[in-house]
Amino acid sequence: MKDELQEFERYLEHLGGGLGHADRQAGLRGYCIGLMAPLARKSVEPMAAHLAPQATRSRHQSLHHFVAQSSWSDEEMLRRVAQWVVPAMDFEDGGWWIVDDTGFPKQGEHSVGVARQYCGMLGKQDNCQVAVSVSLACQAGSLPTAWQLYLPQQWADDRARREKAGVPEDVLFATKWQIAQAQIEHLVEQGAPKHTVLADAGYGVVTAFREGLTAMGLTYVVGVTGQVTVWPPGHAPLGPRPRSGRGVVATRQRLGDARHERPLCVKEVALGLEPTQWQSIEWREGTNFTLRSRFARVRVHAAHREHLRT
Incomplete structure (x- = not known):
């Protein structure tokens, strides 16, 4: 426990270096302790009551000032937390x-x-x-x-x-x-x-x-929804319209009238797959049992409507 408390103090000192003013250290310490306390609500008022039962009002005011009015940078705090935690993460x-x-x-x-x-x-x-x-x-x-x-x-x-x-x-x-x-x-x-x-x-x-x-x-x-449109294998837009001899050269792709000349929504693609293309895969250990779903993999190209013209 002693080693853990010492580590906690080192952590607070590291975070405190980004507060800008030394007088904010007490607010940081109280707020962090409040976050770790066994409280049903982690707002300033119950934190103050837990930290200072005999002086709840004054502790509430100081915590509220630290959280709501002190001009420390939340971005700097996130950066300092990352400096402390990321070296301990395994990205192998x-x-x-x-x-x-x-x-x-x-x-x-x-x-x-x-x-x-x-x-x-x-x-x-x-x-x-x-x-x-x-x-x-x-x-x-x-x-x-x-x-x-x-x-x-x-x-x-x-x-x-x-x-x-x-x-x-x-x-x-x-x-x-x-x-x-x-x-x-x-x-x-x-x-x-x-x-x-x-x-x-x-x-x-x-x-x-x-x-x-x-x-x-x-x-x-x-993730995407079933309504997102794609060009699956065998489907492709028509090329730009041939130049008529006047005006700028057309560069936009075109949609045709035939089904193979129009993009399909993801739901259509999924429903059109053969049963043999689907595999049942265990993808996560749940609380009571392993989660399993059916998956299929098909290479498609996104159909960006802004690049198309009928």
């Missing part, structure tokens, strides 16, 4: 960048970015905040390396609401995929390794997101 079997968003259920409407939107924690639409993150992962675990609150359009356009909540002027509306792409670009610019990017269909269906990853030299494995 490969590494991945995992793009995801996390919902935090909320009761009121004053927390920054709160709105009725999809909350993964609840599995449905509800009142919540959503944060977009990029995590570095290996076989043994993962570590958040970028984290940004998603600001819905109604928040971004409401000047009075922004001013009351203290949203900076330079924070504008951006879709979740745009936030994730900017986070990955920033990591790459800082020299992060170019591991494969993993993301669910919320990001994978966006052509611009996939193309952005390719432009950065990153490979990716992303």
Whole structure:
């Protein structure tokens, strides 16, 4: 236990180097201890009651000031956490960048970015905040390396609401995929390794997101919905229209009338596969049993509608 406490103190000292002012050290220490405490709610008020039962009010004020008003950099804190943790991660079997968003259920409407939107924690639409993150992962675990609150359009356009909540002027509306792409670009610019990017269909269906990853030299494995269109084997667009002798040279591909001249949605491709092309694969150890699903692999090319003309 003594060694663990000493390691904890070294960790806090490492993080504290990024706070900017020494007087924020106490706030960092109290907040970290509160996060590790066996509390049902990890908000400032129950933390203060746990840390200082005889002086809860004053401890609440100091913790709240540290979390909500002190101008330390959350990006610097994430960087320092990564400096501490990444050297202990084993990338011998490969590494991945995992793009995801996390919902935090909320009761009121004053927390920054709160709105009725999809909350993964609840599995449905509800009142919540959503944060977009990029995590570095290996076989043994993962570590958040970028984290940004998603600001819905109604928040971004409401000047009075922004001013009351203290949203900076330079924070504008951006879709979740745009936030994730900017986070990955920033990591790459800082020299992060170019591991494969993993993301669910919320990001994978966006052509611009996939193309952005390719432009950065990153490979990716992303989910898509059954409505995404592709060119499977034996299907291809027509070439550009022949030049008529006037005007600019046509460069866009064309869709034909025949079925083999039109892209298919992923669902159509899957339903058209032979039974022998499917394999049953165990893909994860679940809590009570091994998870198994049917998979098929077919090489296709994405059908970008913006490059096509009927």
